[in-house]
Amino acid sequence: MKVLISGGSGLVGSKLTRLLLEKGYKVAHLSRSTRSGSIETFQWDIERGWVDPAAVTEVDYFVHLAGSGVADGRWTIQRKKEILDSRVKSSELILNVLKENNHQVKAMVAASAVGYYGMDTGDNLCSEESPRGQDFLSDVVVDWEAATTKFRSLGIPTSQLRIGVVLDSNGGALGKMETPLKMGIGSPLGSGNQWMSWIHSDDLCQMIIYCIENQLDDVFNAVAPNPVTNRELTKTMAKALGKPLFMPNVPSFVLKAVLGEMAAMILGGNKASSHKIEKKGFKFSFLSIEESLKNLY
Numbered sequence: 001m002k003v004l005i006s007g008g009s010g011l012v013g014s015k016l017t018r019l020l021l022e023k024g025y026k027v028a029h030l031s032r033s034t035r036s037g038s039i040e041t042f043q044w045d046i047e048r049g050w051v052d053p054a055a056v057t058e059v060d061y062f063v064h065l066a067g068s069g070v071a072d073g074r075w076t077i078q079r080k081k082e083i084l085d086s087r088v089k090s091s092e093l094i095l096n097v098l099k100e101n102n103h104q105v106k107a108m109v110a111a112s113a114v115g116y117y118g119m120d121t122g123d124n125l126c127s128e129e130s131p132r133g134q135d136f137l138s139d140v141v142v143d144w145e146a147a148t149t150k151f152r153s154l155g156i157p158t159s160q161l162r163i164g165v166v167l168d169s170n171g172g173a174l175g176k177m178e179t180p181l182k183m184g185i186g187s188p189l190g191s192g193n194q195w196m197s198w199i200h201s202d203d204l205c206q207m208i209i210y211c212i213e214n215q216l217d218d219v220f221n222a223v224a225p226n227p228v229t230n231r232e233l234t235k236t237m238a239k240a241l242g243k244p245l246f247m248p249n250v251p252s253f254v255l256k257a258v259l260g261e262m263a264a265m266i267l268g269g270n271k272a273s274s275h276k277i278e279k280k281g282f283k284f285s286f287l288s289i290e291e292s293l294k295n296l297y
Contacts, residue, residue: 007066063208091147095151098156108151113144191252193231210281224289228289
C-alpha cells in the first residue's frame with residue numbers, strides 16, 4: 001500500500017512517515033521542491049495551481065497535512081491570506097488532479113483544527129456537533145473543511161481531523177512553551193484558566209493511520225480524552241523538566257502587545273471531546289498530560 005502525504009516534512013508528517021514505513025507502507029511526499037533522500041518526492045506549486053500528476057499514480061491513501069503555521073508570525077493581512085490559501089488552495093489543487101487523472105485512492109485524512117469552535121469556548125465541552133465560532137481561525141477552518149469535504153464527491157471516504165495542540169519532543173507548541181521554563185522564567189499565560197485540548201504526536205499519527213485503514217468518513221476531534229488548563233500544563237511541564245515555577249502569570253495586555261490579534265488564540269482556549277473517535281474503536285496510548293510529558297522528556 002502506498003501513502004501520499006502533503007506536509008510530509010513537518011512535525012507530524014515526519015513522524016507519520018516513520019511509523020508508516022515501520023508498518024511496511026510505501027510513502028511519498030508532496031513538496032514545493034525535490035529533495036534528495038529515501039522518500040519519493042513529487043513537486044507541486046500551490047500559487048501556480050500546478051502539481052505533478054505522477055504524484056497520484058498508484059496511491060492508495062492520501063494524508064493532507066499541508067498548511068502554513070498559524071503561530072509562525074503576526075496576523076497581518078498578508079499573513080492571514082497565506083494561512084487561508086495554503087489550506088484551501090492546496091486542497092482544491094489535489095482535488096483537481098484526482099479528478100483529471102486515474103487514481104485508486106481508497107481513503108484520505110485531511111487535517112483540520114479545533115479552532116473550528118472558536119478561539120475561546122470557555123468551559124464548554126465541544127463535540128463535533130457543536131456550533132462553529134465567529135473569529136478568524138474559525139473562518140479559516142470552515143473554508144478549509146468545505147474544501148476537503150469535496151473529496152467525498154469523488155467517492156473517497158474522508159476523515160477530517162480537528163487537531164488540538166500537538167505535543168512532540170522535536171519542537172512545535174511544546175518547544176515554544178518549554179523555552180521560558182528552561183530559562184527559569186516560566187509562568188502561566190493570562191488567567192491560566194483557559195483550556196487546552198492537546199494530543200501526543202504518537203496518538204495523532206496512530207489516529208491518522210487508523211482512519212485510513214478503516215476508511216472512516218466523518219469529522220473527528222483529534223484530541224486526548226483529558227484536556228487541561230494552561231496553568232495545569234505549565235505546572236506539569238515545570239515538574240517534568242525539573243524547573244521551578246514561581247513567576248507571576250504573564251498579563252493579557254503583554255501578550256496582546258507582543259502578538260497582536262494572535263494573542264486571542266493563547267488567551268482563549270478549547271475544551272474538545274474525543275468521545276466520537278473513541279466510539280469508532282480508536283484507543284489512545286497517552287491519556288494524561290503527566291504520562292505524555294514523561295514519555296516526551
